[in-house]
Amino acid sequence: MTATLNPELDLSVTRVIRAPRAAVWGAWTDPERFEQWWVPAPQICRVREMDLRPGGSFRTEIRDGAAEFSPHISGCFLAVDDHERIVFTDALLGGWRPAEASFVTAVITMSDHPDGTEYTAAALHRNVADRDKHEELGFQEGWGTVTRQLAELVEA
Amino acid sequence: MAKSLAPLDGVFQSLADPTRRAVLVRLGSGPASIGELAAPFDMALPSFMKHIHQLETAGWIRTRKDGRVRTCTLERKSFDLVESWLDEQRAIWNERTDRLEGFVTSTHEEEGAE
Numbered sequence: 001m002t003a004t005l006n007p008e009l010d011l012s013v014t015r016v017i018r019a020p021r022a023a024v025w026g027a028w029t030d031p032e033r034f035e036q037w038w039v040p041a042p043q044i045c046r047v048r049e050m051d052l053r054p055g056g057s058f059r060t061e062i063r064d065g066a067a068e069f070s071p072h073i074s075g076c077f078l079a080v081d082d083h084e085r086i087v088f089t090d091a092l093l094g095g096w097r098p099a100e101a102s103f104v105t106a107v108i109t110m111s112d113h114p115d116g117t118e119y120t121a122a123a124l125h126r127n128v129a130d131r132d133k134h135e136e137l138g139f140q141e142g143w144g145t146v147t148r149q150l151a152e153l154v155e156a
Numbered sequence: 157m158a159k160s161l162a163p164l165d166g167v168f169q170s171l172a173d174p175t176r177r178a179v180l181v182r183l184g185s186g187p188a189s190i191g192e193l194a195a196p197f198d199m200a201l202p203s204f205m206k207h208i209h210q211l212e213t214a215g216w217i218r219t220r221k222d223g224r225v226r227t228c229t230l231e232r233k234s235f236d237l238v239e240s241w242l243d244e245q246r247a248i249w250n251e252r253t254d255r256l257e258g259f260v261t262s263t264h265e266e267e268g269a270e
Binding site: 008009011013015017018019020023024027028033036037038040119121123125 | 242245246249250251252253255256257258259260261263264
């Protein structure tokens, strides 16, 4: 299964990292190492659960300055292919329990590259619109389009 | 990730409602009073005012009271906010990947030196 990107909603970042795939995989899957790069300083990330298997819980917290830790990601892993791929979403919690709010499915892939590791992070975002309402107004899918059309409409 | 999305919740909620969209479209042709805006709708004023408050809180419109008349004006920043949201998400993932790259290459060099 390969993710299909919708350019209005999704994004993909690809980078060749000059390190072996085992090192990149380790930085992602070892909570202590993951905490060191996931959020920008001075924010601090804390991994509460990282159960790396389909249905396994993925929960992180974030602290900004002196404030208390607050939930950051509350989701679950959908696919974990050793040294190759990690897929997680916040649409589900651990054990595939449906989540209150959903925002993203992230597909992380790693493959060997002559200079190290080719790393790709794709983020698929939920269309927050009520699709029927969209169609009612003749909007096409995607908020970029919606807002452009609305902007044109109100500026006409 | 959830944090950066918070300002947008209201913005999207605004667009999901036909009354609020109609208000935005009407305001596109210029400022209008609450009375003018409410006139086309078969709706009690308190209900209509909830829509106005939602639009104002979400940043789609500004309202100003002159004597007994409250006038609404379209605010452009919400359009820009929605347009830039994906760019913002892209920046978050780019910077995150920068940090991963920095972390992995530095720790890998240390391990290699040992």
